[in-house]
Amino acid sequence: MPWHTTMQLGSNAVRLLMTNEENHELLKARLPLRPIHPRSATTLLEGLSLWAGHPLTVALGADSRSGRTSAEWIFGSDGWPQESALVHFDVIGDRRRRQTIPGVGDFRQLRLLHRDGRSS
Numbered sequence: 001m002p003w004h005t006t007m008q009l010g011s012n013a014v015r016l017l018m019t020n021e022e023n024h025e026l027l028k029a030r031l032p033l034r035p036i037h038p039r040s041a042t043t044l045l046e047g048l049s050l051w052a053g054h055p056l057t058v059a060l061g062a063d064s065r066s067g068r069t070s071a072e073w074i075f076g077s078d079g080w081p082q083e084s085a086l087v088h089f090d091v092i093g094d095r096r097r098r099q100t101i102p103g104v105g106d107f108r109q110l111r112l113l114h115r116d117g118r119s120s
Contacts, residue, residue, distance in 0.1 A: 003052050005045070009033075009062040009070040014041070018048065038076030042087055049086035061092045 003026060008015045010033070018027040027048070035041065049056045060081060062070060075081045081089045 002054060003048075003056065004059075005048070005056050006059045006061070007041070007045075009060070009074060011070065014070075014074060033070055034073045038074075039082060041074050042082050042084060045087040046084055055086050055088065057088045057090055059092050060089045 002021060004019045004021075004023075006017045008017075013033055014029075014031045016027065016029040016031065017025065019025055037043075045056055045058060058081075071080070083089060
């Protein structure tokens with residue numbers, strides 16, 4: 001029973017959301033942007049993976065204002081998350097910049113189905 005995990009790096013904080021396979025919220029957190037140790041985020045997620053009993057795939061996004069700086073604060077000087085046997089990252093782009101094809105009708109419902117069906 002996989003838990004869906006999303007981490008958003010913002011300009012002021014890191015937000016974490018975990019849901020179960022039925023999309024019920026299990027955990028919501030708003031954490032300071034600058035942890036003391038560069039492995040803090042990965043270690044936190046590893047602990048949640050152990051709690052869940054399976055590896056986590058974390059959808060990782062950053063808002064366009066925070067850019068690389070917040071990733072460097074969270075994951076160290078190279079700004080790239082350290083994966084482990086328990087935690088894998090799926091880096092996602094800024095959803096506000098999604099490109100769509102105009103002029104072929106309303107696809108909102110289909111996008112919702114697509115989004116809900118592709119999460120793992």
